[in-house]
Amino acid sequence: MSALEVQGVRKSFGKHEVLRGIDLDVAEHEVVCLIGASGSGKSTLLRCVNLLEPIDAGRIVVGGDEISSGRVDVNRVRRRIGIVFQAYNLFPHMSVVRNVTLAPTLALGLPRAKAEEEAARLLERFGLADKRNAYPDNLSGGQQQRVAIVRALAMRPQLMLLDEVTSALDPELVAEVLDVIRELAAGGMTMLIATHEMGFARDIANRVCFLDAGVILEQGPPEQILTVPSEPRTQQFLHRIIEAGRL
Amino acid sequence: MAGGEGRRAVTVALLSTIVFFTLLVVAITHAPGWPEVRRTFFDWGQFKNSLPEISSAFLLNVKMFCIAEAFILVFALMLAVVRSLPGPVFFPLRALGIAYADFFRGVPTILVIALLGFGAPALQLKHVPLSTTFWGIVALILVYTAYVSEVYRAGIESVHPSQDAAARSLGLTHWQSLRKVILPQAVRRVIPPLLNDFIGLQKDTALVGFLGSVEAFKQSQIDAAATFNYTPFVAAALLFVALTIPLARFTDWLVARDRRRRQGVTT
Numbered sequence: 001m002s003a004l005e006v007q008g009v010r011k012s013f014g015k016h017e018v019l020r021g022i023d024l025d026v027a028e029h030e031v032v033c034l035i036g037a038s039g040s041g042k043s044t045l046l047r048c049v050n051l052l053e054p055i056d057a058g059r060i061v062v063g064g065d066e067i068s069s070g071r072v073d074v075n076r077v078r079r080r081i082g083i084v085f086q087a088y089n090l091f092p093h094m095s096v097v098r099n100v101t102l103a104p105t106l107a108l109g110l111p112r113a114k115a116e117e118e119a120a121r122l123l124e125r126f127g128l129a130d131k132r133n134a135y136p137d138n139l140s141g142g143q144q145q146r147v148a149i150v151r152a153l154a155m156r157p158q159l160m161l162l163d164e165v166t167s168a169l170d171p172e173l174v175a176e177v178l179d180v181i182r183e184l185a186a187g188g189m190t191m192l193i194a195t196h197e198m199g200f201a202r203d204i205a206n207r208v209c210f211l212d213a214g215v216i217l218e219q220g221p222p223e224q225i226l227t228v229p230s231e232p233r234t235q236q237f238l239h240r241i242i243e244a245g246r247l
Numbered sequence: 248m249a250g251g252e253g254r255r256a257v258t259v260a261l262l263s264t265i266v267f268f269t270l271l272v273v274a275i276t277h278a279p280g281w282p283e284v285r286r287t288f289f290d291w292g293q294f295k296n297s298l299p300e301i302s303s304a305f306l307l308n309v310k311m312f313c314i315a316e317a318f319i320l321v322f323a324l325m326l327a328v329v330r331s332l333p334g335p336v337f338f339p340l341r342a343l344g345i346a347y348a349d350f351f352r353g354v355p356t357i358l359v360i361a362l363l364g365f366g367a368p369a370l371q372l373k374h375v376p377l378s379t380t381f382w383g384i385v386a387l388i389l390v391y392t393a394y395v396s397e398v399y400r401a402g403i404e405s406v407h408p409s410q411d412a413a414a415r416s417l418g419l420t421h422w423q424s425l426r427k428v429i430l431p432q433a434v435r436r437v438i439p440p441l442l443n444d445f446i447g448l449q450k451d452t453a454l455v456g457f458l459g460s461v462e463a464f465k466q467s468q469i470d471a472a473a474t475f476n477y478t479p480f481v482a483a484a485l486l487f488v489a490l491t492i493p494l495a496r497f498t499d500w501l502v503a504r505d506r507r508r509r510q511g512v513t514t
Contacts, residue, residue, distance in 0.1 A: 079418035103417035
């Protein structure tokens with residue numbers, strides 16, 4: 001059974017159609033990277049899968065349950081899907097540990113002590129144990145993004161969506177965040193990752209999808225898509241990436 | 248050197264302040280009508296005589312302020328939350344909220360006080376107090392709820408939508424996100440403008456004297472009328488100032504403490 005099935009998904013903002021019929025299957029334990037120019041619809045697709053944006057047409061099925069029908073409890077669905085944003089979006093008025101335990105205590109009804117125990121374990125695992133009482137403003141971008149990943153993991157999601165999680169980081173902080181994601185992949189986490197880091201995509205992805213103007217133009221194993229793509233648009237995109245020194 | 252520059256700045260500030268106020272005092276005390284003004288407004292004997300009575304009347308202002316403020320903080324927050332409800336279903340509630348805020352910000356406070364203070368007791372309803380002070384407080388609550396809800400609303404709208412997106416993406420409901428993520432940040436940001444409205448409210452408790460409640464202003468009016476001397480007004484003014492200044496410093500301290508906690512030490 002697929003962890004995620006996206007079928008014919010369309011989404012417009014006003015007159016602008018951002019997603020023009022997306023079909024995508026993600027198997028359990030699979031890591032799929034979405035690449036493509038800014039505005040190609042990567043972020044919108046992730047936000048639609050998490051029901052942060054309602055879709056105009058199509059179906060989204062997570063773990064066998066259709067979540068796009070309008071009859072589902074969106075809060076219940078979102079607890080099964082973790083999302084990490086480009087700008088971290090930590091809660092600045094809460095300590096690191098409270099950022100991590102807020103949703104487990106409120107949405108899952110976990111006792112606070114148990115949630116903190118779990119949070120401590122996760123923070124330890126990702127090298128953030130000494131930051132548990134810090135506030136987000138005191139952390140580096142890389143640390144903030146790792147906390148954001150831990151915050152999503154604390155809900156024990158079946159599926160993680162990562163939305164250009166390194167794009168806002170200084171170059172020297174990118175590696176620590178990518179290492180965390182590599183560890184998640186090694187642990188078997190199913191992930192759908194929008195990224196501009198082509199080298200990272202080549203390392204980690206089981207499959208790479210090239211999005212162009214709201215459709216998946218081409219997909220396949222990373223070595224194929226990133227080295228010998230068949231579509232001219234993909235070739236063009238990769239040329240620009242190589243010229244910018246990002247591959 | 249920063250230290251030397253700092254000392255010089257303090258000296259300059261001190262000197263210019265002294266010069267400014269000396270000129271001001273000289274200008275006022277050399278005005279042709281000064282002896283008369285001094286006799287009618289700054290009479291030390293009158294001040295001492297009227298202060299005890301005005302002080303005890305001022306307790307009524309403090310009482311009105313405290314009662315009204317407690318209700319205003321809660322009602323205004325409710326009104327602001329109602330106005331921020333999303334979706335077409337809540338349109339009637341939002342519209343009501345807007346109408347309320349527009350109306351009570353539009354009508355002069357003294358008119359609301361007069362209408363309620365004279366009108367409501369005239370209805371002679373059972374179980375409803377006839378006291379003018381009661382209706383004065385109700386009027387202040389109605390008016391200031393409208394103002395303070397705008398302050399809260401500005402705070403809510405200043406929290407970036409990505410904060411709500413993050414909260415909702417973790418499976419929190421709209422209310423949980425509002426209560427734990429949006430409102431705590433919103434309220435922290437609006438503490439200074441909130442205090443501004445507190446001070447306005449403290450002063451406007453004097454308007455209730457218009458209904459006959461003997462608060463500080465009314466008491467000073469009575470004293471002034473009895474002695475043909477306006478010093479009691481100065482006494483009342485000083486009492487109001489004495490209450491607002493500590494409140495202003497307290498708010499500064501709150502804001503600074505919050506900033507320190509978020510950006511300062513990590514333990």
